[in-house]
Amino acid sequence: MSNRRRPAWDNQYRIRYLRSPAWFSRRDHWFIEERRRAGALRCALCLGPGTTRTLELHHLDYHGVTQTPVGWRAHERHKDLMALHPRCHEAVHQLIDRDRALSGLVSRRAASAQAIARLRTKIARFVESAWSA
Numbered sequence: 001m002s003n004r005r006r007p008a009w010d011n012q013y014r015i016r017y018l019r020s021p022a023w024f025s026r027r028d029h030w031f032i033e034e035r036r037r038a039g040a041l042r043c044a045l046c047l048g049p050g051t052t053r054t055l056e057l058h059h060l061d062y063h064g065v066t067q068t069p070v071g072w073r074a075h076e077r078h079k080d081l082m083a084l085h086p087r088c089h090e091a092v093h094q095l096i097d098r099d100r101a102l103s104g105l106v107s108r109r110a111a112s113a114q115a116i117a118r119l120r121t122k123i124a125r126f127v128e129s130a131w132s133a
Contacts, residue, residue, distance in 0.1 A: 017065060017072050026074035027057055030081050037078075045088035045116050046123060055083040058092060060109040082112075091119055 017023055031052045034041060041050045044058075059065075064076035084092065095115040096102045105111040 012067065013062070013065065017067070017074075020072040020074075022072040022074040026076060028052070030057060030076075030078060031055075031083075033078055034083065041083060043085045043088050044082040045084055045092065045119055048085065050083060050085060054085065056086055056089045057081045058084050058089055058112065060112050062108075088119075092116060095119065 031041065041052070041055055042048065043050055043055060059076065059081060061076070061080040064074065064080060066073045066075075092112060092115045095118065096111050099115075102111045102115055105114070
């Protein structure tokens, strides 16, 4: 198993599910619930503030996503999704895609958590060097 992204042309999840009414409804519900839980919307990587228009949701687990003969069903648990700015989201995917250790982990959740931890370290070093310059 690999945590690498499959090409869009070969990925029903990317070309169909992420454009489905089921996903948009689940996405809207996730943001409402997150605001209720946390009080504000923040990127899980850079921790910067965001809105429903400036944040994307990253799947940590796909168990709630199913395709049926009548369409997609979106029953992801709240904890199976996390909000990321588009650039942060892409950085997480790029790191998982190119790092053999991360892409080979059995758990997508573990791969995402490790990628975010590494990227946060890089961000912290960059900010530290910028402040000391």
